[in-house]
Amino acid sequence: MTAPAELSVASIDEHRDDEAQARFDDLIAKDSRIEPRDWMPDAYRKTLIRQISQHAHSEIIGMQPESNWISRAPSLKRKAILMAKVQDEAGHGLYLYSAAQTLGIGREEMMQQLIEGRARYSSIFNYTTPTWADMGAIGWLVDGAAICNQVPLCRASYGPYGRAMVRICKEESFHQRQGFEILLELMQGTDEQKRMAQDAVDRWYWPSLMMFGPPDDESPNSAQSMAWNIKRFSNDELRQRFVGMLVPQAEVLGVTLPDPNLTWNEERQAYDMSEIDWDEFHEVLAGRGPANAERLRRRREAHEDGAWVREAAAEYARKQAAKAATAA
């Protein structure tokens, strides 16, 4: 008796899946949004969990290189702006973890993956911030690159992700202008300040170009993500767009972009540039960047040092609930 019953249940499930898949495909074809309760293919769910949690981790780890200068910001106005910025990043991390949670993964699990080194975050945050000018370069270049990557994500097919990105992009564009303004102020300052600004641009330019990921012909996940309307433009397209944005801004700033081969190619209607040092990219990705170990150590310590506080909050909530139940 049991064998045929099982068979028929399986075939009904399969039939339902086919219908659900057809509905999903139709939503994607119409460029509509997929919402948490909609059926979605496992691979789509996994891709989103991976991407959104990596994005959340990047926001959280990305707080560190900038928090390095909160205590030493050279004016109270800059201190306030920097503090607000780092706080925004914590907020972005929180929205993104929430968006990932709608796909059925818990925040604690994502945090464990991060502190155990099992999850990725943007490699750019494994570079260090030795000078104040790095606050300008991060805002201008890193947030600038992030915006180029993220604005198209506001239209990502998964609803909670797209909506989180709208809010995040508004704040990121504000951050980028603040970074630009820091560099502008330095470039109009003393010789020492100008040197500081140029040095920071020299150090952050190439890593910021690497933020768009490997060249299109070496990017394994891109095609499927584009078919699912998660990704809208290729890595190389976005990189070109970013450089196109930087060139005129660098002129306004008076900084030199550290690529002697950077020229506009009229024929291709694109910038020619030197080859990116992908060996460096892969080294940092593999955990051998300047600050990989330090970034994870700090996150792990904060998490472990705070365990007793989280336990206290949970225990207090449990006692309060028990008290309320007794009273009722």
Place this chain on the structure above:
Amino acid sequence: MSGDLDPHGDVTVDRVALAEELAGEAAGAGHAASADVAAYALGLGDDSLVLAQRLGDWITRAPELEEDVALGNIALDLLGHARSLLHYAGTHDGRSEDDLAYFRDEPDFRNAWLFEQPNGDFAHTIARQLVASTYLVELYRHLEASTDATLAAIAAKASKEVDYHRDHAIQWTLRLAGGTDESRRRMVRAVEQTWPYVEELFRDDAVVVRLADEGVVPLPSSLRDAFDSVIDQVFAEADLARPEGRTAFVVDGRGREGRHTEHLGPLLAEMQVLARAHPGASW
């Protein structure tokens, strides 16, 4: 910025946040503070500045992400108060908020000792926040009625914010005192080690006595009863005892006279290092 290559698309810049952050610049734009008012504003501004500097250290190190946000928010509010107050203090002798924050030495800082104490563990930070915010709520509530229009305006804005800070501190005091055995042990110890710094907050000096006579500021001593009454309510609910008379140690806080504990020097050295390396530079 570039026109047709603008990657921001239809996303607009949120200017409101910056306007909010820079509100300090507008405060005190009207008239110059008298010597007494400047001295008073300096003390209160230093309290907020030093505490903001301390709380900023929690960002990226808090027990949960929500606390990175909350403590960062509180630090940012306090920094805003500090900027308004220092700016106003500086109108007396033509110094800017940054001149006062970055180019005064330790003996010229006038904050009370409570504010310069190290963060310690989360319970110590919460105990310090409970004392600081309960005191500031009472202070700003009275200062809103100041005959000095600038102090009244600064207090009116700050009042709403420190009210939230107090709520945050109370909630965590209850959670830690009523949570696990470990959190309770840590909270009790933090309260004992924080209490010696309470007294200084309510001490009247010659400047405040003169200002209180003119209705410019409340006498610190007059705020003590209200402070105690709030603390007693919180402690009753948290089953904690006010450790008066049996504190962990005795201190004689003299921050308003420019005498400080060993903790302020390193805090200032770190805060001021970059600005002092480039005197006269603009940032």
